[in-house]
Amino acid sequence: MVLIDETRTDTSDINAPPDPAQAYSYVELGENWIIGEAVLAQEAALAISYNGINQAVMMVSPGNMEDFVRGFSLTNEIVTSLDEIHDMKVSRSGEAYLAQVEIANRAFWALKERRRQLAGTGGCGICGVEALDQALPALTPLRFAPLPEAGLLEGLRERIGLAQTAARGSGALHAALYLDGQGEVRLCREDIGRHNALDKLIGAMAQARVDPAEGFVVVTSRCGLELVHKAVRARVGTLVSLSAPTALTVEWARRYQLNLIHVPHHSLPRLYSPSP
Numbered sequence: 001m002v003l004i005d006e007t008r009t010d011t012s013d014i015n016a017p018p019d020p021a022q023a024y025s026y027v028e029l030g031e032n033w034i035i036g037e038a039v040l041a042q043e044a045a046l047a048i049s050y051n052g053i054n055q056a057v058m059m060v061s062p063g064n065m066e067d068f069v070r071g072f073s074l075t076n077e078i079v080t081s082l083d084e085i086h087d088m089k090v091s092r093s094g095e096a097y098l099a100q101v102e103i104a105n106r107a108f109w110a111l112k113e114r115r116r117q118l119a120g121t122g123g124c125g126i127c128g129v130e131a132l133d134q135a136l137p138a139l140t141p142l143r144f145a146p147l148p149e150a151g152l153l154e155g156l157r158e159r160i161g162l163a164q165t166a167a168r169g170s171g172a173l174h175a176a177l178y179l180d181g182q183g184e185v186r187l188c189r190e191d192i193g194r195h196n197a198l199d200k201l202i203g204a205m206a207q208a209r210v211d212p213a214e215g216f217v218v219v220t221s222r223c224g225l226e227l228v229h230k231a232v233r234a235r236v237g238t239l240v241s242l243s244a245p246t247a248l249t250v251e252w253a254r255r256y257q258l259n260l261i262h263v264p265h266h267s268l269p270r271l272y273s274p275s276p
Helices: 065-075 105-118 129-135 156-163 165-170 194-207 225-233 247-255
Strands: 023-028 034-039 044-050 053-060 085-093 096-103 174-179 185-191 216-219 238-241 259-262 270-273
Touching (some): 065 225, 185 194, 194 216, 194 225, 225 238
Parallel strands (some): 238 259
Antiparallel strands (some): 044 053
């Protein structure tokens, strides 16, 4: 149970980008022990409740919290649009955060029905047909989106490095970015969790009314199947990854008509979906 400190009014880090504000000393182990100092990425527990019912607790990077809740709600199909989120309050108590979200009755009843179906499927949390349906869900295929021009991917890592302000000091942070049709970085969200970073970006895109089929989304992390789920549900046309995708990721991207591109360190970009 997360308790809210109602007397605390400092919420400056809730919606601002992650700020690695604390440095820690260390000793280099070797022949001569040398003392150094490094700024480290922050993380905190975030609990999300919908209409008063606890839904999830995860570790996130403090900052852009409302974007994360919006994106999490969309990519987990708790709501189908931001119009179904009627109110949101994010509170902080020490190292923990609580997001209290009020959603439309239709969305809430659908959520309760899904929770009821999952009840009793097994203590491990991944047993049962319903749980497998969540891990390997049926998605709505995308409309084919135009591929970004190859020139827009040149110098991509350098542009990401400039946009990833929090990771510049601490490292240990993934990023998800939206680039427009001219290859300009329009939105960047960072988090210790690769899923969290993409959820934050999708939430920010939805809030800004960005058409996800225009431009393309870039993730700095390994491109696993869950990221494809989130991209397809958010109607992203093109997903670009700096790390190689898994075989299953490629199969699902092709199945649901998501453009999937890998940009290796020292090779030309590789188009995996649609199938060559």
